[in-house]
Amino acid sequence: MAFVLDASDQELKTVSRQLREMLNEQPVVVKNAAHLHGLAAGLKHGEVIIEGCSGDYLGVLNDGATITVKGDAGKYLADNMTRGKVLVEGEADYGAGQYCYGGTVVIKGSAGDFTATMNKGATIIVGGDVGCEAGTYMLAGELIIVGNAGANLGNYLIRGSIYVGGEWASLGHNTRLEPLSEEDVQRLKSYFAEYGIQADPRRFRKLIPLSTKPFYK
Amino acid sequence: MPVIGTFCVSVHKDVCINAQSPGKCATCVEVCPYGVYAIDAQGQVNVQNYNTCVGCRICAEFCPANAIRINPAESEYVSRYPWTFGQVEEIHYKSLTGGYLLRGFGTAGPLPHFDGIVVVPSQLASKSPRDKYREECRMEVVIGEDRAEKPIVLHYPIVFPAMSFGALSREAKLALAIGTAKTGIFTNTGEGGLVPEEPYYVHGYADPESKEQKWSPGGSLVIQWSTGRWGVSADYVNAGDAVEIKIGQGAKPGMGGHLLGAKVTEEVAAVRGIPVGSDALSPCRYYDVLSFEDMRKMVAFLRDVTDYKKPILMKLGPSRPYDDVRMAAEAGVDAISIDGICGGTGASPDVVTQGVGIPTIACIPPAVRALKDLGLHRKVKLIALGGIRNGLDAFKALAMGADAVGFGTAAEIAMGCRACMACHMGNCPYGITSQRPELRARLDPEEAGQRLANFVLATAEEIKILTMLSGHDDIRDLSEEDLRAVDLNTAAITGLKMIGYERRLPWWENGYGS
Numbered sequence: 015m016a017f018v019l020d021a022s023d024q025e026l027k028t029v030s031r032q033l034r035e036m037l038n039e040q041p042v043v044v045k046n047a048a049h050l051h052g053l054a055a056g057l058k059h060g061e062v063i064i065e066g067c068s069g070d071y072l073g074v075l076n077d078g079a080t081i082t083v084k085g086d087a088g089k090y091l092a093d094n095m096t097r098g099k100v101l102v103e104g105e106a107d108y109g110a111g112q113y114c115y116g117g118t119v120v121i122k123g124s125a126g127d128f129t130a131t132m133n134k135g136a137t138i139i140v141g142g143d144v145g146c147e148a149g150t151y152m153l154a155g156e157l158i159i160v161g162n163a164g165a166n167l168g169n170y171l172i173r174g175s176i177y178v179g180g181e182w183a184s185l186g187h188n189t190r191l192e193p194l195s196e197e198d199v200q201r202l203k204s205y206f207a208e209y210g211i212q213a214d215p216r217r218f219r220k221l222i223p224l225s226t227k228p229f230y231k
Numbered sequence: 232m233p234v235i236g237t238f239c240v241s242v243h244k245d246v247c248i249n250a251q252s253p254g255k256c257a258t259c260v261e262v263c264p265y266g267v268y269a270i271d272a273q274g275q276v277n278v279q280n281y282n283t284c285v286g287c288r289i290c291a292e293f294c295p296a297n298a299i300r301i302n303p304a305e306s307e308y309v310s311r312y313p314w315t316f317g318q319v320e321e322i323h324y325k326s327l328t329g330g331y332l333l334r335g336f337g338t339a340g341p342l343p344h345f346d347g348i349v350v351v352p353s354q355l356a357s358k359s360p361r362d363k364y365r366e367e368c369r370m371e372v373v374i375g376e377d378r379a380e381k382p383i384v385l386h387y388p389i390v391f392p393a394m395s396f397g398a399l400s401r402e403a404k405l406a407l408a409i410g411t412a413k414t415g416i417f418t419n420t421g422e423g424g425l426v427p428e429e430p431y432y433v434h435g436y437a438d439p440e441s442k443e444q445k446w447s448p449g450g451s452l453v454i455q456w457s458t459g460r461w462g463v464s465a466d467y468v469n470a471g472d473a474v475e476i477k478i479g480q481g482a483k484p485g486m487g488g489h490l491l492g493a494k495v496t497e498e499v500a501a502v503r504g505i506p507v508g509s510d511a512l513s514p515c516r517y518y519d520v521l522s523f524e525d526m527r528k529m530v531a532f533l534r535d536v537t538d539y540k541k542p543i544l545m546k547l548g549p550s551r552p553y554d555d556v557r558m559a560a561e562a563g564v565d566a567i568s569i570d571g572i573c574g575g576t577g578a579s580p581d582v583v584t585q586g587v588g589i590p591t592i593a594c595i596p597p598a599v600r601a602l603k604d605l606g607l608h609r610k611v612k613l614i615a616l617g618g619i620r621n622g623l624d625a626f627k628a629l630a631m632g633a634d635a636v637g638f639g640t641a642a643e644i645a646m647g648c649r650a651c652m653a654c655h656m657g658n659c660p661y662g663i664t665s666q667r668p669e670l671r672a673r674l675d676p677e678e679a680g681q682r683l684a685n686f687v688l689a690t691a692e693e694i695k696i697l698t699m700l701s702g703h704d705d706i707r708d709l710s711e712e713d714l715r716a717v718d719l720n721t722a723a724i725t726g727l728k729m730i731g732y733e734r735r736l737p738w739w740e741n742g743y744g745s
Contacts, residue, residue, distance in 0.1 A: 173509055
């Protein structure tokens with residue numbers, strides 16, 4: 015039995031304080047929260063379900079909670095997350111999974127430009143396509159794109175890896191193809207099984223940094 | 232211009248212990264991190280390569296016989312200007328390497344600064360002076376009293392602005408924490424993450440479990456939230472007493488930072504949360520802020536993450552102070568730090584440090600005007616940074632309308648630095664801006680912390696003297712009327728009354744923007 019929190023016409027402070035109080039072993043369902051930006055910020059535990067769409071910066075600094083969005087997510091989803099899970103059943107706008115240190119972000123639909131920019135250790139899975147500059151300046155972690163990617167994919171990739179199921183418009187600086195290992199295939203397979211994504215891991219291509227000490231112009 | 236070859240090293244052989252008895256002393260060889268001195272097979276010390284001398288003077292400081300003199304090679308300045316020795320060397324450096332010059336320590340050379348301003352004392356036509364020796368003077372500054380549930384209280388209108396771990400050594404960061412704890416001001420983590428001891432050191436505790444304060448009265452820690460987000464988590468944001476959103480800095484406004492992989496040691500990597508040896512590039516802008524609305528949302532979620540308890544600050548580089556400060560205040564922050572061109576402990580390309588940004592004295596008046604236009608002056612606190620050296624500069628900044636001042640470069644000097652401007656090379660002979668263990672061992676955090684505390688307390692006394700002789704017993708009562716510009720340039724830039732003329736220059740009289 016989940017708690018239900020209706021956020022209609024309420025301010026972030028009010029909803030956030032109520033949400034923190036309600037969070038325990040029961041999930042909390044938040045309704046009508048699309049106008050709230052930075053909801054479920056810095057949570058350490060619990061499960062939050064957003065009915066409908068979310069605002070920007072949902073789950074920023076998330077440190078252990080599981081957050082599910084039933085609709086679409088706004089900009090900067092799971093910004094700077096360190097632990098936990100953020101799942102989006104619809105699509106995500108610009109900049110999903112930026113600056114993340116850890117945890118998992120799963121977007122069933124497509125994601126916008128600058129997805130997983132400066133990822134420092136999180137696993138970011140996009141079921142659809144991503145926009146331009148996905149995985150820019152990634153320092154660690156992995157970005158898995160089931161569909162197609164836009165221009166400048168993995169620009170100045172420093173560490174970490176990017177897996178792409180479809181095509182890309184162009185590659186950024188400092189990326190190179192690396193053959194998929196059996197371990198990679200098994201890992202992708204388990205992610206797809208866990209999150210209900212229909213895709214064949216063996217047709218994915220893997221990108222890694224060309225050099226760990228790239229030359230910057 | 233800190234170009235290689237700008238210093239002459241001379242050793243007085245008459246007093247040098249090694250020259251008298253070879254093998255007996257080689258202190259200069261040991262302390263110099265740049266290889267200026269060498270010892271030969273006979274044990275004799277020679278000046279092997281004075282071209283590498285950066286002028287840090289650690290050899291002169293440590294020489295037991297006081298035999299070393301370091302003189303700047305500036306004699307050609309007059310005769311060959313603008314082709315000074317430094318300029319010639321700079322061109323040679325570029326033509327040989329294809330690279331540009333990097334350095335730390337802010338702008339060198341003459342720019343309009345606080346020296347063009349004097350303080351007006353109280354006499355007959357004003358309030359009577361206050362007695363510094365027998366009367367009280369309120370110096371306290373409260374940040375965030377309107378919006379934050381736990382505002383920061385500074386005992387003096389002084390702060391240590393952001394200098395990151397990575398740029399500074401761990402020992403220097405701890406010294407700043409101890410200096411802060413001993414004076415009740417605030418220090419800032421900078422963008423390089425948190426040194427584990429910092430939060431409890433700043434509050435005056437030598438270990439996290441201790442109930443007893445070792446250093447009183449205890450200060451505050453400002454956590455910096457920056458474009459690279461190094462080592463940032465919910466715990467990091469909540470580890471201090473306030474959060475500062477960094478937009479820019481005086482050393483390199485408009486540029487990001489670049490910590491080379493070679494400097495990302497195991498310790499730095501752990502604090503920044505990145506792999507050892509990977510380059511730590513701070514972007515020049517926030518990837519997660521595309522508009523002013525996003526910035527407002529960022530301020531709002533940082534308030535939420537800190538449970539509405541902690542003040543939110545913003546740091547700006549010297550660009551368009553009126554508009555920038557106005558927007559920062561409208562974004563909903565509690566205090567705004569504005570850096571002048573003279574500020575900047577950070578390493579940056581020489582052309583940026585030298586020529587990008589506007590001087591501190593030109594930043595303060597428009598910033599104050601912006602806050603006054605919004606009815607927020609003295610509510611949203613203004614912290615002036617950039618080349619503030621002593622109580623006199625600090626007093627002038629406060630009287631121009633700032634609520635507090637920051638000592639960055641001055642704090643480094645208080646720890647022992649000799650301003651050789653070679654911080655970026657990672658060989659700081661005083662262990663302040665180096666990650667080399669043997670150099671870091673030269674800096675004792677407790678001793679340097681005491682030096683910082685002494686410096687802050689002495690400076691605070693200077694501010695107090697000047698406040699009271701101006702007829703005030705509260706720094707919030709200081710105003711532009713307590714200052715005069717001594718030259719036309721300063722009067723034109725600052726809008727202060729000019730000496731002799733006793734009025735503001737006409738375009739200031741007719742209103743801002745006319």
